Amino acid sequence: MKQQITLLLLVFTTISFAQIKGTVKDKDGNPLPFVNIYIENTYIGTTSNELGKYELSTTEKSNVPLIFQYLGYKTQKQILNISQFPYQFDVVLIEEDFQLKEVVVVNNENPANEIIRNSIKEKKKNAAKTDKFEADFYSRGVFKAKDIPKKFMGVEIGDLEGNLDSTRSGIIYQSETVSKIKFQKPDNLKEEIIASKIAGDDNGFSYNTALNTNYDFYENYVDFGINMISPIADNAFNYYKYKLESTFYDDKNQLINKIQVITKRDKEPVFEGYIYIVEDSWAIYGIDLDIKGYRMQQPILETMKLTQNFSYNSENKIWAKNIQTLDFQAGIFGMKFTGKFTHVFTNYNFKDAFEKKTFGKEIVTFAENANKKEATFWNEFRPVPLTEEESTNYLKKDSIQTIRKSQVYLDSIDAKGNKFNFLKIITGYNYKNTHKKWNFNYQGLTDISSLSFNTVQGYNLDSGFSFRKWNDETGKYTSISTTFNYGFSEDRLRVSGRYIHQFNNINNAYINISGGSAISQFNPNEPISPMLNTIATLFFKNNFMKLYNKEFAEINYGREVVNGIYASGKLLYENRRALFNTTDYTFIKNDDLYFSNDPLQPDNYTSVPFENHHIMKASLGTRIRFGQKYISRPNGKLNIQNDDYPVLSFYYEKAFGASNSNYHYDLISGTVDYNKTIGNKGDFGLRFKAGKFFNAENISFVDYKHFNGNQTHVNLMNNSLNSFNLLPYYSHSTNDAYLETHIEHNFKGFIMNKIPLLNKLQWNLIGGFHQLNIPNMKPYQEFTVGFDNIGFGKFRFLRVDYVRSYQNGYQGDGVMFGLKF
Structure with missing residues (x-):
């Protein structure tokens, strides 16, 4: 032995x-x-x-x-x-002795164009040579920050866990991975991460994988969050001009053409720089291309440079990608960021075919103790030496981690933040034990962030207590909280409590128990936010929010049953009571009256929309994501949705045990969601929602199906596929059958980028259609056209839509304003 x-x-x-x-x-x-x-x-x-x-x-x-x-x-x-x-x-x-030998120009044809045409013609054959392979993969990511302020918008930033030096600059993220990969085009991947390392986190696992590194220029589009046009795409001549800048011979006497890639229109999703093409085989020899942030519709990103180097094996006649680097520069509010990702592919084994079941839903796994490799391992298997700065950063971060993860240090930091004074009774107080991973919070008596106004409560705000304990390694956490809500005009205090426990990060199993007294909108989706209702009410006397009181007890449980199938269940008890307006306070002094709190009779101030009652409900729901793949991390599971398939959701609800048996009913409903990027022509999305009530002729109005309308001309929720734009909140509520249709296409600049002058705005044209079908009424329809990505410079958060609505003829029109983050 x-x-x-x-x-x-x-x-x-x-x-x-x-x-x-x-x-x-x-x-x-x-x-x-x-x-x-x-x-x-x-x-x-x-x-x-x-x-x-x-x-x-x-x-x-x-x-x-x-x-x-x-x-x-x-x-x-x-x-x-x-x-x-x-x-x-x-x-x-030695620098290449570039030469551009004399060429014969036919009909004024640019010689570079013929090379590009040949490359386009042969790209399928060249791509097929590397469409199935095994390889060793190495990835390194370094992310740096510069000129970071000590405070941002009044919030203390600190030194970012020791990552910033005295100049407010430094490496804020550095990580490496070594893995074994199997890949088959277009997107089948099997990766085992052998080693993973993060500076300053000896228990962490890097997110660097081969998953999003396949920037394949033989394809028509290269995905950078938006589909960028490859310089050798089938339609490349619609977007690029080319110049044969020079030629040279490699070590095997193969002629290499260095071609400058020039954009035709600046605002299109295009590259610029150089592509190197091998004569005769027309394979890619190298890539040296720049990407502007605004062309990716990422204005915070300034520039990105992508380089790829290919090596030739004369035995199998294959040009294979060895090295890939990605450098970027970004900045906002005076803060600057730079980053570099290095990818190295070695030990290729090209395959004619893989065995069945090689590729499954699990695409990335971590070997045991992948994050515990010693320095000797990294010295052996790290193909790219660390720079002195990177080596120093590892040592520095490991030293800082040793100090900052110690109980003495954590307790000292907590002691500073845990100091109590009598003013905190009003402003709020937080007590934290970082070492034992729990904290206690008291919201205070003046939580301005919760302050809102409605005509039932008048001004109202929240206070409360919360306790949270967590485990970063398992994803388990427990949260216990209570909320005190007081309405000043109503002069009523409501108290509710909640217990949440998540069991793990693998199937995300959770249990949620809540109860107490609360005030709720008739539509549980809360289509109008407290902030928006406050503004509409106080400034325009449009009290759209309709509320009722409930004493309730509720328990929810949910988890992923198998990959791609999520199931949940709920049991609910509610004791409901109708409410009336208690105030007519407003900032605008005129003779207009507020509407009543009855959504059925807004001009009747003595009527109620339902009789006081109690009821119980039980429900089951499921969501199915076809083709879902996932990454298995030691501390969790990351799901990756397959956009080739729709997402289906089904829901069954039964009401029983009510104080009036007429309130009992059954509801079956379902949703179809589908989102797809269509080449460089934008993002298409649709949502169908349908349902049917049974035995529901005399149920409470609270239990009707209410639709997400809008009467404010403002949409702050960015939910265009889940709401209508001009539909009154409760005009079409139903206790029968319904069908919602929402369709939208965002052209992502495909049209606007081609229109002179307008393309300088960098706006995205959006078209949409919305329809609601319920029995005994003509379909309600909305047609929309608008723009998003509106703004200036790096700040492009605004969306504006023009909407026309129809129901048995033209109903009206309006302009919607929205924010998108």
């Missing part, structure tokens, strides 16, 4: 030091970052870091053919005979 251990240690020691190390510079001594370095005709490779340093692991010593490839520089082939490891080998790369 001891001999076996000794042998293993000897092998490990030999392997761990089997490295070629060095620095890559240009002839002036400047380091060259992200040089593609690999052993010829293999997929064993690495890249240099920002300082030009590289490390390559190999056990070969004799006649090792090492290739150094860098866009804009001559490719070098060096034959190494290694005496011992580690082996130091520095190299100087």
